[in-house]
Amino acid sequence: MVTTSRAPDRPSRRPAWAGRNYTLLTAAAVVTGLGSSGALVAAAFAVLEAGGDGGDVGLVAAARTAPLVVFLLIGGAVADRLPRHRVMVAANTLNCLSQGLFALLVLTGEARLWHMALLAALGGTGQAFFAPAAEGMLLSTVTGEQAGKAFAYFRMGMQGANIGGAALGGALIAAVGPGWVLALDALAFAVAGLLRAFLDVGHIPARAAGGGMLHDLREGWREFASRRWLWAIVVQFSVVNAVIGAADAVYGPLVAEDHLGGARAWGTALAAFGAGTVLGGLLMTRWRPRRLLLVGTVCVFPFALPAAALAVPLPLPALAAVMLLGGASIEVFGVSWMTALHQEIPEEKLSRVSAYDWFGSVSMLPLATALAGPAEQAFGRTAALWGCSALTVLLTAAVLAVPEVRRLTRRPPAATARGGPAGADAPGETADPRETPA
Template sequence: MTSKAGPSPLRDRRFRWYFASRAIDLLGNMMGGIALSFAVLTVSDSPEALGAVLAAHSIPMVLLLLVGGVLADRFGRTLVIQLSNVTAGTTALVIAILVITGNAQVWELIALEAVNGVAAAAGQPALAGLVPQLAPEGSLQQANALNGLLRNITLVFGPAIGGALVVGVGPGWAIAIDAGTYFVAAALLLPIKLPPPPARGAGDSIVRDLRTGWTFFRTTSWLWIIVLAFGVLNALSSGGFSTLGPPLAKSTEIGVDGWALIVSAGALGLVCTSLVLLRLPLRRPLLLGMLGCAVYSIQMIALGTTTELAVLMAAAFVAGAGIEIFGLGWDLAMQEHVPPDMLSRVYSYDMLGSFVAIPAGQLLFGPLGGSFGLQRMILLAGIAYAAVSLLTLLSGSVRGMTRAPVRSTTSAPAS
């Protein structure tokens, strides 16, 4: 790393519009997740009903990510994001009306969340591919670090605001406010003008676009190695930390309040590291990123060996710092080493491979923790997480990747 910083992306008018849109969008998402959960519980007290509604969103999102990546590369990322936001805002508004009027039924919420999941499948790859089109030359790391800082701040405050709205005005009105944020976020992208996507030939179909993206993915060793690793890493963290951590806290002196402090310490680590990375460029994005992943395992290793709250909070802070370094390193690797015209498609393959095993971790670690002990399984998950992270560095393409030369991704300065 070096302390030399690039120009601030916020000097660019288009990036400022994007950043404002993203801020509103992220805040709405964080609030909306809390509001939706309690809205479902007002319709049915059944945990199975809540699980069904949440799954109705995640399943189509995962299944259609690849198509979403193709649409973003074909029709323009801002347009796809706007359509995704308007669709999500409309479904949220219908849910809000049903809940407020007392007419909501679980099957209706499932159907509406499925539509919302389809919209998310289109929007996520488009969002991932938009940043390098808007960041001024030489400021790609700063643009991604600002995005990370924004995401982490909303991660800290968004759920609290959502909870306050649920208590203050009720879950239905909280979802209505969430719906409004989608429409505002879409409108804020209107001033952004980008060159149209490359013209497509008569034989260019969605299937052909998918094949082109897949060919790049499978022939790029650093790419498939990291995605394969994260298929395992996400299963380990979702199972070992997110699934087994809360019941361990509840059954020990850590307690529910202690668990909240641990999660908050991790979020603070994310925020602080985002601020640091605005000034310290990553010259070896994947080497430092995968070392950051290995550091993230400290959180699970500590939880698997002690219930001392101060130690666990410190470990969570360090873990948050480590995973934030990976997040920035990964975005830089993707945005600088993947051709711009297929970036959203490649991101969609990344998301699919990284997300697909999360339910397996959530389902497997519960029974394993019950059979072999919660702390033992959390510790094993932490050790495995560190081992998988470090094994990726055996690849020269991962270990040796450096930052690419600056390339122009915007059509003209827009200050």
């Protein structure tokens, strides 16, 4: 008689907080990060190669962000009603098709400005439905006191992909042109959509029927507006993202073309920013600041430096160093922000609150990118870049005047009731007596 013994279970190579969904979400984000970071540079140079100028680059960038603003709130409500992974896959499919056609037109030399603007708008529409679903899915996937570490590793993977994608994209644009970079981005969306199709949403409670879309939007608004720390920072970033986004999308490629040697140099600068975000994420895997938003907001100040460096303009090595610092500091804010949302917002409202967050954060981006060209003509590129930097500093200082931003405290999971009062201290902890309401 032959007997067999059961082999001992192999220990998991993944930490307890890195479950199946988390791993799939991270892998998909890495894939799309590799494609999209290079594609952003490629789209700008595709417009320039087609005979466009800085104003045309801004218009195409605005065409992508305009539908993002229009459809974000609807996307958030849909993501809290339907299985989030299906919304994500559908959005990835739209992005794959639109970017693939964009690449084909550029490669065949048939791309016109209106073609590029229309296809960019379709990509923005896909992003409007994808972003709230993706953020809600990630926030609902991670639990426990290691949430901050999980968010840091997720963002490290995503931003690390941006390093390779931006550097590779810049090199490929210089070598074979922007069309192939756009084609690779379309392929990346296809692969990421396949990965996200395997996400498990069984842990998410079924949504109650009824209420309607408008009811869901109003409920999300009440959740958003009731937290002063939340809407204050979103208002701040509505301007900060707009002016820095315009600097990166419009002025950055132009400065690179005129002073730094072209697409390869700008790709290197963006890769340095991505490297900084990885360093910031690595820091946040070990650092757990108690006052989440106070630390995070202070770290927004260096985010103003890259625009100032482009205004000078600094040579490429110095610009890369400034971009590295800016990336590291803004990543500290990003991890702190995600941890605050995870701690304070009820799971069933995550996508709607994320939609209001995204809506505020990108609402002024189309206007800023569209006006970047006219602003350059009216005030000069240097003055416009200094203005981007100054607005970032002033608005960040203003947000620090909000008491809840200074006081929102990290709470241990046992003391955290999801959606509890913002800024409340955990049992056994008291607010710093030196702090008084502003």
